[in-house]
């Protein structure tokens with residue numbers, strides 16, 4: 631009799647252990663399913679210092695949403711740029727990018743810092759056939775290719791709202807791996823120091839948009855092949 635109750639107890643323990651294991655694996659499975667759901671990539675627009683005027687901001691957001699409908703554009707609360715990024719004259723764009731890199735939340739795919747303050751980099755430009763280096767050249771936007779963050783300033787494009795929107799998308803597209811192009815009136819042309827080709831641009835060329843979508847989908851190998859083909 632005692633043996634029988636021991637056997638029953640043993641069976642009961644085995645059943646409850648296997649039930650617990652099954653339950654646990656269900657939980658794991660559920661968690662896995664949740665993480666496999668394709669959530670849209672978040673693009674955080676981050677106003678720096680005073681940010682930019684509302685109509686610039688609205689125009690930049692709708693331009694981004696129109697061309698990249700699969701990403702989620704979110705607006706962050708304004709923050710101050712550290713004083714260490716200022717050289718007494720302008721904010722150094724590379725220092726600001728380093729700062730944005732540090733504060734970028736992991737949950738966010740890209741951060742686009744926007745400001746009405748003047749920003750600069752050290753830039754070498756071809757002038758009358760000669761290379762001239764400007765140690766503190768004011769610029770309208772800066773982004774790494776690829777990179778997690780970019781920066782756009784309305785300081786030098788204050789008369790053209792649409793241009794601000796185009797520069798925001800230009801820098802964002804650099805961050806997903808798109809380089810400069812030679813397409814007529816495409817926003818991905820090199821600003822060449824004056825920003826003129828960018829200001830006069832009217833659209834995003836289909837192949838630049840394709841590259842951006844490849845970058846967005848994480849297909850960097852295909853993007854590399856496409857970049858190489860276009861260079862030939």
Ligand SMILES: [Zn+2]
Nearest residue numbers: 804810820821
């Ligand atoms: Zn560029």
Ligand SMILES: [Zn+2]
Nearest residue numbers: 811813816838
């Ligand atoms: Zn282009």
